[in-house]
Amino acid sequence: MGKHPNDRLQGTLDLLILKSLASRGSMHGYGITVHIQSIAGDALRVEEGSLYPALHRMAQEGWIRAKWGSSENNRRARFYSITPGGLKQLAAEEKRWSELTAAVTRVLQFT
Amino acid sequence: MAWLSKLWNTFRMTRLQSELDEELRHHLELRTRDLQKSGMPGTAARTEAASRFGNFTFERERTREMDIATSLETIGKDLRYALRQLVRNPVFAAVAVLSLALGIGANTALFSIFNAVLLRSLPVRNxxxxxxxxxxxxxxxxxxxxxxxxxxxxxxxxxxxxxxxxxxxxxxxxxxxxxxxxxxxxxxxxxxxxxxxxxxxxxxxxxxxxxxxxxxxxxxxxxxxxxxxxxxxxxxxxxxxxxxxxxxxxxxxxxxxxxxxxxxxxxxxxxxxxxxxxxxxxxxxxxxxxxxxxxxxxxxxxxxxxxxxxxxxxxxxxxxxxxxxxxxxxxxxxxxxxxxxxxxxxxxxxxxxxxxxxxxxxxARTGAFGKRNEFSQQLLVLLVVAGLVLLIACANVANLLLARATARYKEVGIRLSLGAARGRLLRQFITESLLLAGLGGVTGIVLALVAARELLLLLSETEQPLQLSTAFDWRVLLFTFSMTLLTGILFGLAPAFRNTRVDVSQSLKESGRSVTDTGTRMTVAKCLVAAQVALSLLLVAGAGLFLRTLWNLESVAVGYAKENLLAIRVDAVTAGYKDAQRPTLYNEVADRLRALPGVRSVAYSENGLFGGTESADPVDVEGYIHKNKDNMNARFDQIGPGYFSAIGVPLLLGREINVRDTAGALRVCVINEAFAKRFFAGRNPIGKHVVDTYGGSRLTMEVVGVAKDVKDHRLRGDVPPRFYVPVAQGDGGIAPNVYFEVRTTGDANRALNSLRRSILQVNANLQILMSRTVDSLIDSQNRLPRLIAQLCSIFGAIALVLAATGLYGVLSYSIARRTNEIGIRMALGADKANVIGMVLRETGIMIFLGMTAGVGATFGLTRLIANRLYGLSAMDPLTIGAALGILGVVALAASYIPALRAARVSPVAALRHE
Known part of the structure; x- marks a missing residue:
């Protein structure tokens, strides 16, 4: 399986998805997109379609759980929610993220 | 069961794909709707939604890849993990794989023969x-x-x-x-x-x-x-x-x-x-x-x-x-x-x-096959027996897995608490069972390749070996594969579910002193042992029934000495002898053979002793009034002069056929006891007349003698009514070929060459159709019963060993778990006898339950083999009693060692035992 260039964002995207699901509970894919955009604004704009490979991979990893339900427009939709494993993963990712940003900030502040 | 879900995924790929399409389209629809709500016109909104989404097909394919790739990856992970587990416990792995291989191998070997005989198509067009x-x-x-x-x-x-x-x-x-x-x-x-x-x-x-x-x-x-x-x-x-x-x-x-x-x-x-x-x-x-x-x-x-x-x-x-x-x-x-x-x-x-x-x-897809019914019934009995052995092996492996689960109780607890999904763990346990089953299956196929060839040799007539190709075609492989899968699931599922039902906080707190999990786990284990005991009893009793049948058949008194007796079948027709010439030829051959050194006596007859040919005709008997539907058929044979004395069959009344009973003389016959009882009940048959009525002909013979009943065609069943006529007088023509019955002083087989030479000296064109000892002819009737008895005994022994291992394992484990309980009991004054008694009581319940179920199953199932038994009933109390005894002794022996170990527990050490 060849790596896609988007994969360098993978860690970030995973973190955002896990965080969204941790704070908002069960959501479908579009809901997650809207949630991230409503908070981050246009700064974090990625192609919406690239969300789905990430969701499916994380479901296979056992971090999130997928379940069919009915959406607000009364259509069948797949809803995702976080698992205990996902919560642990989120904690680890958050830690890694803050370490990374702290390190980057330190470099930037170094004059 | 990662690879199973992968398989499942491949099957429902189309469904998965449409589900994925549905999910992605749902996203596009919601985005378009939101854009329209914010005032964008319809077409523009759709274009914008699509552009924000990116390349639809590309993302769809990537997502699919994720589904497949990750499951492939987990299969790999599960397998590696399972392999590591097995390598870490080589004894456990070896015992499990071997017992499964034995069961699967036996079944595969039998099935490959079954397949060759009953299922495979002829290699012809359509x-x-x-x-x-x-x-x-x-x-x-x-x-x-x-x-x-x-x-x-x-x-x-x-x-x-x-x-x-x-x-x-x-x-x-x-x-x-x-x-x-x-x-x-x-x-x-x-x-x-x-x-x-x-x-x-x-x-x-x-x-x-x-x-x-x-x-x-x-x-x-x-x-x-x-x-x-x-x-x-x-x-x-x-x-x-x-x-x-x-x-x-x-x-x-x-x-x-x-x-x-x-x-x-x-x-x-x-x-x-x-x-x-x-x-x-x-x-x-x-x-x-x-x-x-x-x-x-x-x-x-x-x-x-x-x-x-x-x-x-x-x-x-x-x-x-x-x-x-x-x-x-x-x-x-x-x-x-x-x-x-x-x-x-x-x-x-x-x-x-x-x-x-x-x-x-x-x-006729599968072609013709003589005795297919008989053969397939025997194979079915063996397949059932081999299936039972496999079940016992499964119970053993399940027990081993259960016992090991306790060792891994804490590990599972930790992994669950670290967030592992229960499904994921379940999948891992089942992958492990399937790996075990798979290894057992592969070893089993190797065993079966050898066993099938040996079995075929055993199943074949010595005279005419069965030439079957037991090559493993897709049917055999499918059979083995499904059996392996089934056993893997059978012994893996229950332990897997039990093992993953772990109370996380409890497992972490537990220090080994508590006995909380013994309840249900030990119940399951004990039930498995009881089931093993039941199945073993069934197999041991079955083996016993077949063994005693064989003994009964081998000790059947045929009514004459069967040692040093040869049967040589000679055909006169091929060499050109007409009806009238044949009696002279037969007498000449008999005289020549009699003159050879080492030959004690010579007789001849058309159907011989256990030769495989038989004649029967309807008769009328003087003084016998036959009712409607009365069976008037009697077997008959054409015999040479002095037949009865040469073979050693006593005459009860009258005289035997002699040289004076020639073609021109009065037509005579000798009847056997069964004939006399059936048609002359109480009357003196000598001088009375018997008429062969075959096809409207009326061939009248005077009864000159009554011979003792002998077994000459079948070992089983009653001796049927039979009459003997002189070959010289014939019945439906003069016998075209006869068996010469030659009694020798020494080893019959050694005389064979000179006997054959003498026959060909009479006429080199005479065809010798067959020459064997009567002993071996009788023996070949016992070949299948012997094979069944031998195989059932082997399977029964394997079952006993497996059941004993199971019992030993469960007891040792339960005693290890209760070391401190036993220590306390001893500290409180229980002596060794008390402890041994306690352990044996525990065993006793398991064995008793197993035996009760086993006796029930034996009574239920042995009825199905009643027609293969001889000289005893399917519920023969002696055999079942002996089976119970053997099983009881083996079970006691298997439990005595753990009991003794329990009794040696030192209270002080036990209380410190962690």
């Missing part, structure tokens, strides 16, 4: 179109009349069916018995080969092509002897002629026929009968020359009620025809043939009885 008009289980040649469903057909009947049938694309016939021919190839010395006479249409109807040369065709049929050709099998060509092309044109001298090899049949084609591989096929028109003195092609149908029934007839259905349509047609055709086939001069009753014959059409 085998599904082939039907057989005769009984595929029948073989041999019957001369006389028949009633009810016809087993074999005559040549004339075959010809008429062939010419009149409209539902068949073609019919062909083959000699139902495989011939052992003595022949000379290209003027060389005498050698033996197996051969079969087949109709000229044989190869074209079956759709078998020649490998080289050509095969017979209908065009070769002109008159008797017009097609002196031979087609040989590919194997014979390789074996005898080294696969050289110059075999074509090779002359073969076969009795009165001079054949020329015209072709080699396609490789893999062994004829229409399973288990018999002829070397040579000769055309039917050569029959009178290949079997001199026996013209079975030209019997006159309209004059005689005797038919020579010797052919299997096969047909190929025309496209669109069914067995049912063919049956309807054949029933009418055969009825007409019968009407024309019996003389009109017969009495109405006789004619009605003779016309009451039918042919039954069956699919």
């Amino acid at each position: 085998p599904d179109e082939l039907v057989i008009l005769t009984n595929p289980d029948a073989s041999g040649a019957g001369i006389g009349s028949s009633s009810g469903e016809r087993a074999l057909l005559t040549y004339a009947e075959y010809e008429q069916l062939r010419d009149r049938s409209a539902t068949m694309a073609g019919l062909c016939a083959s000699d139902s018995s495989l011939n052992h021919w003595t022949l000379r190839i290209a003027g060389g010395s005498q050698e033996e080969a197996t051969g079969r006479l087949v109709s000229e249409s044989y190869f074209s109807v079956l759709g078998v092509e020649p490998f080289i040369g050509r095969v017979f065709t209908q065009a070769d049929v002109a008159s008797v002897g017009s097609d002196p050709y031979a087609v040989i099998s590919y194997d014979y060509w390789q074996r005898r002629f080294g696969g050289k092309a110059n075999v074509l044109g090779m002359p073969i001298r076969l009795y009165s026929a001079a054949l020329t090899v015209i072709g080699v049949a396609a490789p893999g084609f062994h004829g229409e009968t399973v288990g018999e591989n002829p070397d040579i096929w000769a055309p039917m028109m050569m029959e009178p020359l290949v079997k001199p003195g026996r013209d079975w092609i030209h019997e006159d149908l309209s004059k005689s009620i005797d038919k020579v029934m010797w052919l299997h007839v096969f047909g190929r259905l025309k496209p669109g025809m069914t067995v049912m349509k063919a049956q309807a047609e054949m029933t009418i055709l055969f009825k007409n043939i019968l009407e024309e086939g019996y003389p009109r001069t017969l009495s109405a009753d006789d004619r009605k009885e003779l016309l009451d014959q039918r042919i039954k059409i069956r699919s």
Whole structure:
């Protein structure tokens, strides 16, 4: 399986998805997109379609759980929610993220 | 079960894809709707939604890749993990894999034979179109009349069916018995080969092509002897002629026929009968020359009620025809043939009885096979037994897994608390079981490859080995694969569920001192052990029943000394002897044999002792008034002078047949005890008359003696009524061949060569059809019972070992868990005897429950094998009692060691035990 260039964002995207699901509970894919955009604004704009490979991979990893339900427009939709494993993963990712940003900030502040 | 879910995923890929499409489209729709709400016009909103989404197909494919790739990855991970677990516990792995391999191997070996005999199609064109008009289980040649469903057909009947049938694309016939021919190839010395006479249409109807040369065709049929050709099998060509092309044109001298090899049949084609591989096929028109003195092609149908029934007839259905349509047609055709086939001069009753014959059409996809029913029943018994052994092995592995689960209790707890999904762990446990089963399956196949060949040898007649290809085709592999999968799930599922139902906080707190989990886990384990005990009892009792049957059969008193007794079957017809010449020939041969050193006595008879041929006719008996539906049939034999004294059968009344009972003298017969009891109940039979009424003829004989009942054809069952007539006077002609029964002073087999030489000195053209000791003939009747008894004993022993291991394992484990409890008891004053008693009580309950269930199962199941038993009932209390005893001793031994270990527990050490 060849790596896609988007994969360098993978860690970030995973973190955002896990965080969204941790704070908002069960959501479908579009809901997650809207949630991230409503908070981050246009700064974090990625192609919406690239969300789905990430969701499916994380479901296979056992971090999130997928379940069919009915959406607000009364259509069948797949809803995702976080698992205990996902919560642990989120904690680890958050830690890694803050370490990374702290390190980057330190470099930037170094004059 | 990661790989299973992968398999499942592949199957439902299309569904997954449509689900994925649905999910992605749902996203686009919601985005378009939101954009429209914010004031964007319809088309623009759709374009914008699509552009924000990115490349739809690309993302869809990537997402799919994720689903597949990750599951592939987890399969790998699960497998690696499972392998590590097995390597870490090599003893556990070895015991589990070996016991499974034994079970799976035995089943696979048996199934591969079952498959070869009952399931595999003949290697011919469209085998599904082939039907057989005769009984595929029948073989041999019957001369006389028949009633009810016809087993074999005559040549004339075959010809008429062939010419009149409209539902068949073609019919062909083959000699139902495989011939052992003595022949000379290209003027060389005498050698033996197996051969079969087949109709000229044989190869074209079956759709078998020649490998080289050509095969017979209908065009070769002109008159008797017009097609002196031979087609040989590919194997014979390789074996005898080294696969050289110059075999074509090779002359073969076969009795009165001079054949020329015209072709080699396609490789893999062994004829229409399973288990018999002829070397040579000769055309039917050569029959009178290949079997001199026996013209079975030209019997006159309209004059005689005797038919020579010797052919299997096969047909190929025309496209669109069914067995049912063919049956309807054949029933009418055969009825007409019968009407024309019996003389009109017969009495109405006789004619009605003779016309009451039918042919039954069956699919011939799997070909003919003599004794298929008997054979497959034996195989079924063995398959069931092997299946039970596999079940016991499964119970053992399940128990091992359960015991190990406790060791991994904490590990599972930790992994669950770290967020592992229960499903994921379950999958891992089941992958491990399937890996074990898979290893067992692969080892089992290797075992089966060897075992199948050995089994086949055991199952074969010594005279005529069964030639079956037990090659593992897709059916066998599918069978083994499903069995492996099934066992893996069977022994893996329950432990997997139990193992992952872990109370996380409890497992982490537990220090080994607590006994919280013993409750249900030990119950499951004990139930498994009880089940093993039950199944073992069933197997041991079954083995016991078969063993005692064998012993009973081997100790049957036949009524004469069977030691140092030879049976040599000599055919007079092939050498050209006519009816009237035969008695003189037989007497001459007997005299010559008698004169040899080391020969004590010589007798001869048409059907011999345990030789496999038999005669029976309806009789009228003087002074016996027969009621309607009374069975008036009696067996009979043609015997030489001095028969009874030579073999050692005492005469109870009167005299035996002697040299003065010649063709011109008064017709006499000797009857056996059973005949006397049946027809003369209480009256003196000497001087009374017996009339053979076969076919309306009335052959009257005076009874001159009564011989003691002896077993001469079957070991089982009662001795049937029989009468003996002198060969010189005959009954339905003079016996065309006889068995010479030769009693020797020393080892009978050593005298064989000089005996054969003496016979050929009388006339070098005499054909010796068979020569064996009567002992070995009787023995071959016990071959299948012996095989079953041996295999069941082996399986029973394996079952005992497995059950003992299971019992030992569970007890050791439960005692290890209770070390501190035992310590406390001892500290409180319990002595060794108390502790041993406590452990044995625990065992006792398991064994008692198992035995009770086992006795129930034994009573229920052994009834199914009642007809294979001899001299004892299926619920023989002695056998079942012995089985209980053996099992009890083994169980006690298996539990005594752990009990003793428990008794040696030192209270101080036990209380410190963590």
